[in-house]
Amino acid sequence: MLREIDKDIWVAEQSFRYFGLSVGTRMTVIRLANRELAVISPIQINDAIVTQLAQLGTVSHIIAPNLYHYLFAANFKNNYPKATFWATPGLEVKKPDLSIDKKIDRDGKSLWDGLEYIFFDGFRTLALSGFDSLNESVFFHSVSRTLILTDTAFHFDDSFPLITQLATRVIGGYKSLSPSLLERIATTEKEKVRKSVEKVLSWDFERVIMAHGTIVEENGKEKFKQGYEEFLGQSIT
Numbered sequence: 001m002l003r004e005i006d007k008d009i010w011v012a013e014q015s016f017r018y019f020g021l022s023v024g025t026r027m028t029v030i031r032l033a034n035r036e037l038a039v040i041s042p043i044q045i046n047d048a049i050v051t052q053l054a055q056l057g058t059v060s061h062i063i064a065p066n067l068y069h070y071l072f073a074a075n076f077k078n079n080y081p082k083a084t085f086w087a088t089p090g091l092e093v094k095k096p097d098l099s100i101d102k103k104i105d106r107d108g109k110s111l112w113d114g115l116e117y118i119f120f121d122g123f124r125t126l127a128l129s130g131f132d133s134l135n136e137s138v139f140f141h142s143v144s145r146t147l148i149l150t151d152t153a154f155h156f157d158d159s160f161p162l163i164t165q166l167a168t169r170v171i172g173g174y175k176s177l178s179p180s181l182l183e184r185i186a187t188t189e190k191e192k193v194r195k196s197v198e199k200v201l202s203w204d205f206e207r208v209i210m211a212h213g214t215i216v217e218e219n220g221k222e223k224f225k226q227g228y229e230e231f232l233g234q235s236i237t
Contacts, residue, residue: 002029002052006144008114009067010056011209014043021164023212024154024186025069028148029056030141032112036060040139041150043078048122050079057081061111065105065150066136067094069211074098082190086111088135104137108199116140118199120152122192126182140203147205153177153227155213163191177208178227190232198227
């Protein structure tokens with residue numbers, strides 16, 4: 001079910017396990033001008049979500065924000081064939097069977113009024129296949145002062161199962177808005193990451209929504225900065 005976060009922004013969550021841990025996953029819905037809806041990191045669609053979306057507006061944009069969060073994009077596209085399916089660069093190579101309409105530009109800009117994005121350069125994660133680039137774009141919804149991340153930071157707390165709490169205490173992301181040890185190991189181009197972080201910090205955001213973890217409602221900008229200073233091992237201006 002969708003729940004309203006602020007003016008013209010909603011989220012929906014579903015269960016998800018990663019390496020055996022219950023981490024959940026979340027999609028974000030933004031209402032743009034003319035009641036167009038942009039769906040970022042879509043989850044499994046169901047009748048309840050379809051009904052709610054119809055009440056909010058018209059699903060016009062479906063966004064796969066990185067090379068991992070595409071699993072339910074095809075289902076969304078099937079339900080909304082007139083919507084534009086936006087994908088991060090490289091997804092067309094990883095998943096050539098997906099019917100991608102447009103690629104998100106690496107340069108970073110405003111896709112639509114009120115929703116900006118930055119390509120988070122240099123960030124990688126440790127996966128079964130090795131050190132994988134995420135090719136993630138992060139978004140800023142100016143009306144609600146909300147930063148929207150996918151896998152570039154996590155924020156787990158006591159609302160998650162004990163095993164998830166214990167694991168994230170060790171690998172990172174427990175009561176801290178930060179990447180995990182997997183990304184720390186895999187990310188070597190830290191200067192590129194620092195520049196990306198500085199661009200993100202130029203936005204005036206208070207809230208941070210991420211795909212995995214509890215939404216940060218207050219002091220999100222400072223918490224994001226602190227998390228990445230620890231991740232990079234250096235101060236960020």
